[in-house]
Amino acid sequence: MLAVMEKELRMFFRYPLRVVSSIIVGIVFLVQFIFFGQAVLGGRYSSMLAASTGMGDYPTYALIGYVLWWLFTSPIEAYIFGIRRELQRGTLEINMLAPLRTIKFLIGLSLGWILIDNVLMGVVFLFGVCLFKIPLSWGIILKAVPIFMLAFVAFLGFGMIFAGLVMLFKNIGALGQIFEFLVMFLSGVFFPLNVMPYWVRAVGNAIPLTHAINIVRGVFVGKSYAEMASSLQALLLLSTAYWLISYGIFRWAEKITRVVGYGGY
Amino acid sequence: MNAIEVRELKKSYPKKIPLPLRRVEWIEAVKGISFEVKKGELFGLLGPNGAGKTTTIKMLTTLLEPTGGEAKILGYDIKRDAREIRKRINLVAEGERTLYWRLSAYENLKYFSRIYYVPKNKEKGRIEELLKLVGLWERRNDLVMGFSRGMKQRLAIAKALINDPEVLFLDEPTLGLDVQSALFVREFIKKLVEEHKKTVLLTTHYMAEAEELCDRIAIIDHGKIIALDTPEGLKRMITDEDAVEIKVKDFAPSKLERSPFRMAVVKEDASTNMLLLRGQVVEEELPKLVEWLVRRGAKILSVEQKEPTLEDVFIKLTGRAIRD
Ligand SMILES: Nc1ncnc2c1ncn2[C@@H]1O[C@H](COP(=O)(O)OP(=O)(O)OP(=O)(O)O)[C@@H](O)[C@H]1O
Numbered sequence A: 001m002l003a004v005m006e007k008e009l010r011m012f013f014r015y016p017l018r019v020v021s022s023i024i025v026g027i028v029f030l031v032q033f034i035f036f037g038q039a040v041l042g043g044r045y046s047s048m049l050a051a052s053t054g055m056g057d058y059p060t061y062a063l064i065g066y067v068l069w070w071l072f073t074s075p076i077e078a079y080i081f082g083i084r085r086e087l088q089r090g091t092l093e094i095n096m097l098a099p100l101r102t103i104k105f106l107i108g109l110s111l112g113w114i115l116i117d118n119v120l121m122g123v124v125f126l127f128g129v130c131l132f133k134i135p136l137s138w139g140i141i142l143k144a145v146p147i148f149m150l151a152f153v154a155f156l157g158f159g160m161i162f163a164g165l166v167m168l169f170k171n172i173g174a175l176g177q178i179f180e181f182l183v184m185f186l187s188g189v190f191f192p193l194n195v196m197p198y199w200v201r202a203v204g205n206a207i208p209l210t211h212a213i214n215i216v217r218g219v220f221v222g223k224s225y226a227e228m229a230s231s232l233q234a235l236l237l238l239s240t241a242y243w244l245i246s247y248g249i250f251r252w253a254e255k256i257t258r259v260v261g262y263g264g265y
Numbered sequence B: 001m002n003a004i005e006v007r008e009l010k011k012s013y014p015k016k017i018p019l020p021l022r023r024v025e026w027i028e029a030v031k032g033i034s035f036e037v038k039k040g041e042l043f044g045l046l047g048p049n050g051a052g053k054t055t056t057i058k059m060l061t062t063l064l065e066p067t068g069g070e071a072k073i074l075g076y077d078i079k080r081d082a083r084e085i086r087k088r089i090n091l092v093a094e095g096e097r098t099l100y101w102r103l104s105a106y107e108n109l110k111y112f113s114r115i116y117y118v119p120k121n122k123e124k125g126r127i128e129e130l131l132k133l134v135g136l137w138e139r140r141n142d143l144v145m146g147f148s149r150g151m152k153q154r155l156a157i158a159k160a161l162i163n164d165p166e167v168l169f170l171d172e173p174t175l176g177l178d179v180q181s182a183l184f185v186r187e188f189i190k191k192l193v194e195e196h197k198k199t200v201l202l203t204t205h206y207m208a209e210a211e212e213l214c215d216r217i218a219i220i221d222h223g224k225i226i227a228l229d230t231p232e233g234l235k236r237m238i239t240d241e242d243a244v245e246i247k248v249k250d251f252a253p254s255k256l257e258r259s260p261f262r263m264a265v266v267k268e269d270a271s272t273n274m275l276l277l278r279g280q281v282v283e284e285e286l287p288k289l290v291e292w293l294v295r296r297g298a299k300i301l302s303v304e305q306k307e308p309t310l311e312d313v314f315i316k317l318t319g320r321a322i323r324d
């Protein structure tokens, strides 16, 4: 599994320009949204936001949402583009031929990209912290890290649904991206969910990102884990559920792929 | 014990992804084939494009689920024991996209030795040995991207030996190679069987290659084995007659379908409107054949007698020639 990841990283760093462009796109996107949000709210602090979510500082609110959204989307992208690259290179089949288990191959394939992607995320986060003077303390960081890790495990399972889908339908990159942006609204990344109709909130609650964002925002305003127990429970539950669901989908996709042929482009 | 046992193996491809509740049509690619390959044997699957050679190899290497029938590799069932089989076999797949072009030769082999769980203490030695064996040791740190087609194929063969497989599958190993590289690959395959005692199953549509390399050959056409024997045995099917090659001009090959003679087009030159026909004709029949052709507007340019080859076996069995 580590070998698969190492090979991906090696090939990635033969094109270093991509790193720079990803960071710039990430920063531009974030800054744009925060300034837009502030313009709408008429300032950095919003009592409306504070009343509905418990966090009134919009840049902090948005930055947390954005960073977690990034963490959420990176496994999805990693699976989709990892497998697509293998299909385009025509090398998927020779990997399937080896005794290495397919699931390990896939996780190895995506971990390399996720690692790079999250380092980029870290850079954008720090940039955001400096630019908007986000109040950050070691206590908050230490308390947020376990949540990030828990969330990441959930996201990794969720993303694997897409691994199965790419194996079957090959070219679903666009679908993946539409989904990612949809989630931005469903999970309350830049806007509070309360302003959304009931059914949007219902769908949002089925996405692990929604709960992860809630918990981390809670950590930033000083809530204890116990106060957020229901969100934590939901995150754990969804994590388990999505691992099971996506593994099922993946096994099913693998079975059908072996009937159709791994093929390529 | 047999290294490979195949019984009534069948494969149909769906025309669309077979989702639940979706009606799909199926194309029969392999229609029930049976054969055995003994340990240490070099066995060939010979057939024209689309005969089902690659499909057969993919089923035997556990990459494709068969539609019917069964097969055993080294006693393991291809459906149930895929992982056991994968540890003990390897494949040189068709085409040149079977390696990572953005990695060096060395990095490629290192990667594959990891996913084949080659013991760490053997890894370095094995990679070095293999790179030297295929003559790429000096180029080990160059990216595969810059390699010639022949070098890529040699590296693909080295990769296929990384787990020291007992059974090696080669799909059209010399397709698209220059003469010199093809020669190297053929000699190398012979060496694998003779010196390293490997069992090899290869596919090809080159008659001469099959004849030169294989202990036994199965001729496969439209998903069926139509003959299976040693090269000598196959040629014995036709020694009572001679092979004739006739060069003609201005003749529509479709007319051959209703001819009483088993002749096939082996070469076609559209720009000069010339055809090279080949088939078996006993000497007394030859004038009749020429007359038959002339009456259908053909201009005869030359008539030559030839030593029978495997090509003639195929023509005799199918009325067609194997062509690129
Ligand atoms: N993935 C696939 N989906 C649908 N049909 C396929 C697929 N792969 C092969 N076929 C069809 O199955 C038949 C057998 O193909 P196969 O590739 O096994 O032939 P082959 O003997 O290897 O030919 P070639 O000399 O061209 O490599 C062909 O008619 C082909 O069109």
Ligand SMILES: [Mg+2]
Residues within 6 Å of the ligand: B053, B054, B055, B094, B171, B172
């Ligand atoms: Mg083929």
